[in-house]
Amino acid sequence: xxxxxxxxxxxxQLLYGAKLTVLYSIATIFFATIVGLIFALCKLSxxxxxxxxxxxxxxxxxxxxxxxxxFYVYFALPMVLPLHRWFDPYFTPVAGILALTxxxxxxxxxxxxxxxxxVPKGQTEAALSISMSKYQTMRYxxxxxxxxxxxxxxxxxxxxxxxxxxxxxxxxxNELTRQGQIIISTTFESLQIWTAVAIIYLIVILxxxxxxxxxxxxxxxxxx
Amino acid sequence: MKLxxxxxxxxxIKNLSKAFGxxxxxxxxxxxxxxxxxxxxxxxxxxxxxxxxxxxxxxxEVTSGDIYVRGVEVAxxxxxxxxxxxxxxxxxxxxxLFAHLTVLDNIMIGPTKVLKIKKEEAHKKALALLDQVGLSxxxxxxxxxxxxxxxxxxxxxRALAMGPRVMLFDEPTSALDPEMVGxxxxxxxxxxxxxxxxxxxxxxxxxxKEVGDMVIFMDDxxxxxxGKPKEIFSHPKEERTKAFFNKIL
Ligand SMILES: Nc1ncnc2c1ncn2[C@@H]1O[C@H](COP(=O)(O)OP(=O)(O)OP(=O)(O)O)[C@@H](O)[C@H]1O
Ligand SMILES: [Mg+2]
Numbered sequence: 001x002x003x004x005x006x007x008x009x010x011x012x013q014l015l016y017g018a019k020l021t022v023l024y025s026i027a028t029i030f031f032a033t034i035v036g037l038i039f040a041l042c043k044l045s046x047x048x049x050x051x052x053x054x055x056x057x058x059x060x061x062x063x064x065x066x067x068x069x070x071f072y073v074y075f076a077l078p079m080v081l082p083l084h085r086w087f088d089p090y091f092t093p094v095a096g097i098l099a100l101t102x103x104x105x106x107x108x109x110x111x112x113x114x115x116x117x118x119v120p121k122g123q124t125e126a127a128l129s130i131s132m133s134k135y136q137t138m139r140y141x142x143x144x145x146x147x148x149x150x151x152x153x154x155x156x157x158x159x160x161x162x163x164x165x166x167x168x169x170x171x172x173x174n175e176l177t178r179q180g181q182i183i184i185s186t187t188f189e190s191l192q193i194w195t196a197v198a199i200i201y202l203i204v205i206l207x208x209x210x211x212x213x214x215x216x217x218x219x220x221x222x223x224x
Numbered sequence: 225m226k227l228x229x230x231x232x233x234x235x236x237i238k239n240l241s242k243a244f245g246x247x248x249x250x251x252x253x254x255x256x257x258x259x260x261x262x263x264x265x266x267x268x269x270x271x272x273x274x275x276x277x278x279x280x281x282x283x284x285e286v287t288s289g290d291i292y293v294r295g296v297e298v299a300x301x302x303x304x305x306x307x308x309x310x311x312x313x314x315x316x317x318x319x320x321l322f323a324h325l326t327v328l329d330n331i332m333i334g335p336t337k338v339l340k341i342k343k344e345e346a347h348k349k350a351l352a353l354l355d356q357v358g359l360s361x362x363x364x365x366x367x368x369x370x371x372x373x374x375x376x377x378x379x380x381x382r383a384l385a386m387g388p389r390v391m392l393f394d395e396p397t398s399a400l401d402p403e404m405v406g407x408x409x410x411x412x413x414x415x416x417x418x419x420x421x422x423x424x425x426x427x428x429x430x431x432x433k434e435v436g437d438m439v440i441f442m443d444d445x446x447x448x449x450x451g452k453p454k455e456i457f458s459h460p461k462e463e464r465t466k467a468f469f470n471k472i473l
Contacts, residue, residue: 127322140333
């Protein structure tokens with residue numbers, strides 16, 4: 001078999017894997033952004049105990065290898081919490097997304113916090129002086145300005161997330177990397193298949209990069 | 225529970241003290257300001273002028289003492305803070321316009337989001353205010369497209385849009401190039417004529433003489449001297465006041 005026909009034969013399976021990679025990435029990015037926003041607001045709170053919670057979360061989930069976190073959620077956690085029964089038969093995807101979300105959420109927490117802190121204090125004071133509540137100040141004044149500054153680091157984190165989904169192969173989630181492994185285990189065509197896998201990853205990530213630079217340009221032009 | 229002080233004055237400050245850690249920056253300040261009065265606060269750098277007016281609208285927490293706005297004690301009740309701020313407009317030294325909003329949206333966001341006034345109505349009022357500060361042609365501009373003087377006039381319009389009874393100004397012209405000072409002062413003089421109660425920290429002695437009803441000279445966290453502008457400027461009683469005038473005039 002020549003290279004093209006090998007890849008051709010493997011393509012449907014690889015594309016299925018790519019689809020899962022994209023879906024897991026989207027789900028993770030969605031949940032991790034919510035988690036990140038919540039813990040960022042905790043870290044920015046004037047309440048000491050909330051700040052402590054936010055800090056502990058970031059320390060814990062940034063401080064461990066992602067692979068260990070995945071193993072922990074998948075193998076260790078069910079020993080104390082019957083997650084595998086609650087989520088049966090979807091425990092594997094739930095565990096995968098949960099582990100990724102907790103990990104990426106810790107990074108996004110820091111990105112959002114830094115974005116909020118980058119907005120000058122005078123903006124908050126002006127908002128308070130026209131009688132806005134703290135919530136209104138965040139919602140209408142601080143977050144819109146912080147968001148603009150958060151786009152580049154968030155896009156980086158989203159790209160990182162796509163790459164990190166490859167680790168889900170260790171808990172038998174059939175995303176792109178695992179599909180490659182499965183195909184090679186029967187065809188032994190390492191060079192061709194890993195090349196194809198690499199190219200698909202690059203296509204996915206480069207398309208996200210171009211979306212990201214579109215947004216950056218858009219906000220650059222209007223300067224807001 | 226709202227404490228009343230039984231006075232008809234617009235702003236009453238009683239025995240106000242403020243410390244940052246061990247640094248006591250306001251010491252037993254008492255002032256009464258009548259409705260429609262223009263009070264000018266002067267004093268050397270670090271004397272506590274900014275801190276004093278920030279205490280009045282709750283941007284700084286007071287250490288001790290009371291502040292009454294229209295008879296309602298506000299310095300110690302967080303819940304009344306938001307209500308109280310509707311009555312008090314503030315203009316900052318560095319304008320602090322909302323950088324992501326156009327001039328029009330800067331003025332409208334308070335009335336629409338806080339006072340829940342209808343969009344069309346707020347829009348109409350915002351245009352009228354822009355006209356009042358002479359910036360009708362800038363409604364669609366963003367703050368960073370305006371000169372300092374223009375930004376400060378928008379900031380005044382933003383504060384006025386809330387319909388305040390009292391306006392606080394913290395050195396509104398000291399971040400401006402000299403040629404822009406006049407345009408901001410003339411807007412402020414107009415407000416003074418309309419009998420809006422104003423508390424103004426400024427080094428513009430001409431403004432104080434022209435529209436001030438009372439001048440307060442502060443030094444080292446204390447009110448050293450207060451009185452009618454004419455009296456204070458021509459016959460300062462205290463040595464510290466004289467020394468200050470010698471330095472700046
Ligand atoms: N947030 C703060 N934390 C600690 N100290 C502060 C703070 N704000 C002001 N101070 C101190 O309080 C004192 C009075 O400051 P304030 O800004 O009120 O003076 P000012 O009269 O407005 O001076 P200027 O003319 O320079 O604006 C200064 O010694 C200053 O260092
Ligand atoms: Mg000051």
